[in-house]
Amino acid sequence: MRTICFYFQVHQPYRLKPYRFFDIGDDHYYWDDFLNRNVMRRVAQKCYLPMNALLLELIEKHQGAFKVTFSFSGTYLDQLEAYAPDVLESFQRLVATGHVEVLSETYGHSLAALKSKEEFARMVNQHKEKIQKLFNGYTPKVFRNTELIYSDQIGEMVADMGYKGILTEGAKHVLGWKSPNYVYQNSIKPELKVLLKNFLLSDDIAFRFSNKTWKDYPLTVEKFISWIKPIPASEPVLNLFMDYETFGEHQWKETGIFEFMRALPEAVLSQTNYGFSTPSEVLNQVEPVSPIQVPYPISWADEERDLTAWLGNDLQDEAFDRLYELEKIVRKLDDPDLIRDWNYLQTSDHFYYMCTKFFSDGDIHSYFSPYDTPYDAFINYMNVLSDFVLRIKEKQKELELIP
Structure with missing residues (x-):
């Protein structure tokens, strides 16, 4: 049976308050607590609480046949503790089902992997300790770098830290004619397996779902099923990676995004030969087909899928x-x-x-x-x-x- 791997990135930054030149040396607190709290509570009501409740409902309904994966930034977890303990408790209930995987990442949702091996390792270890503290000793086994940034060298660092797999973007300029719907290997450390995002189908949900100028609008469950059925049977995994805020925040409730997600697992399980798996399950069950060569860093962002969204000027x-x-x-x-x-x-x-x-x-x-x-x-x-x-x-x- 082929499988769908649903992964959600959950992140909120600590936004800076307006900080003038004349504040330098006089004001040592930089964070806009009012804005950060307001954003967290707004998104909690629109996305985190209703979507967590929906996922718990789906996991219980399908008795574990439906599974999802999360990566929480450390800045997000800090803000949950400060502003939204009710949301934190709802995530803890999800993880406690045993059908939700939690990934490692950098604590500060940083770009440290591009600059400092030591700082990168420190942030990853700090994040792992935070996950263990908040989720009853849970220890992540799979890694997701900030913004899905990946290269052969970053993969080597991640492998050296003991992780068995990493998630990244299925960038066209890297894959060429190859499909993202396989498991690959790091070209330096072949023991590190690489899962690639199917960005076309992921972005249909994350970005195009409510776009009325899109030729395939509206996206229905039936239409989505009709797109995944023809995928060749030899391609074992469909990786749907997206921001969690897709549900209710980027795509408002009024678009029907929650109804889409509520109906999707039933349709997949009853109408296709796909199931649902976490990254660890995929990596344990599916053999890699080949190494993937990524000499220069890739990411999820923009048309170029490179670093220019963060380091381009x-x-x-x-x-x-x-x-x-x-x-x-x-x-x-x-x-x-x-x-x-x-x-x-x-x-x-x-x-x-x-x-x-x-x-x-x-x-x-x-x-x-x-x-x-x-x-x-x-x-x-x-x-x-x-x-x-x-x-x-x-x-x-x-x-x-x-x-």
Whole structure:
């Protein structure tokens, strides 16, 4: 039997408050608590609570035949504890069913894998400890890097940390004529298996579901089933990867997205030869067909499926380089407040807000940004980073005075 692997990314960043040049050296708290709480509670009511309830209903109805997978960023989990303990409890109930897998990722939803092996490993270990704490000792076995960013070298690092598999994008320029509906291997460490997102079918749900100009609108369960049935029987796994906020937030309840998801498992199980599996189950049951060569990093984002959503212009590169110049001294100081802000300042969203792409991709970038322009995002971030540097210098002086 072939299988569908449903994976949801669940993430919210700590958004920066408006931070002026004149605040540098005077105000050491950077986070917009009011905005972050409001976003969390709004999305909780529109997405997290109703969708968690629906998934629990589906898992119980199908007696374990329906399964899903989550990856929670550390910044998201911190905000759950602070603003939405009811949502956290609903996720804990889902994981407790035994039919939900939780993946590893970086604690700060960071781009550290592109810059520092040491910082990457620290963030992954911190995230693993957080998952174990919140989910009754659960230890993830499969990895999902921030923004599905992957390369041969990143896979090698992940394999060295003991993970048996990693999820990434089924980018066309990497796959060529090959299908994403197989299990592949890392080209350096073949023991690390690679699951690739079927971005066409995933994005039909995540991005195109409510688009009335789309030639296949409206997307119905019957139509979706008619698309997956003809997939060759030799292709064993269909990876549907998407943001969890697809349900109720990006695609509003009024679009029928919840009804679509409620009906889909029954239709799949009764009308096709597909079942549902978690990534670990897929990796245990399906042999890889070949190594996949990814010499340059890929991601889920935009038409290019590369890094240019986060590191594609001078603003982003300047902010990114300035931030990671501080890595060694922050780790050496080992101050809890500095480490907390260091984690949150690494979140990929800050660099995403600085993206200057326009046209179709630009619409997506502006939708997610709390800033009027990418330049506002850059200036605000660099003001905060300037104050963060001052705090580091003050901490160094303080420690030098201690005998």
